[in-house]
Amino acid sequence: MSNLRNAVDGWPGRRGRRSLEAALPLLSDQAESPQESRLRVILTVGGIAGMVPNLPVRTSGGFRYRVDIAIPAQKVFIEYQSDQFHSGTRRQDLTRSSRLQADDWFGVEVSADDLNDPAELCTRIRRILARRMS
Incomplete structure (x- = not known):
């Protein structure tokens, strides 16, 4: 840089x-993918603060994961889900999300459709963050 x-x-x-x-x-x-970068830029320009890209997270059960975008202060993670669907990968994603949620992380899955309406996406993320602060 x-x-x-x-x-x-x-x-x-x-x-x-x-x-x-x-x-x-x-x-x-x-950044590990163009769409993850696009998502991060949309959220940054939209005023979402405290983001950490590709944060390593270890669960209380000892499982280690890396989340696309984390907002650690509110224990929120945002995952970009591509249009490519692989059942094995999807099953692993579901298990990972469940394990993180068991440790009070809140997961948000974002798709290409979400990136087409940045204002709505940022509003949605801000609402989630506000609820996590209370």
């Missing part, structure tokens, strides 16, 4: 610099 910061800093007064400056805080070297 510092290389990108240095490259932008070395671009003073050039066309497009403002866009580059605005994009820098949205970047993450922990």
Whole structure:
């Protein structure tokens, strides 16, 4: 990331610099898929704070998982679910979600359809976070 910061800093007064400056805080070297990155950017621009991409989580039962996006302060995890459906993977996802929920994590599954309405998605996530704070 510092290389990108240095490259932008070395671009003073050039066309497009403002866009580059605005994009820098949205970047993450922990992103593992384009859609997960798109989801994270939508949530960031939508004012969702405290997100950690690809957070490792260990359950009280000793199981270790990595969640796409976590908001640890409210114990919320957000998973992007692609259109590709594999029964074995889906079964594993269900078990993982159940184990995390048993430790009071709240899971939100997001699809490509959700990304088409960023305002509604951010409103939904904010409502969930507000309920988790009370």
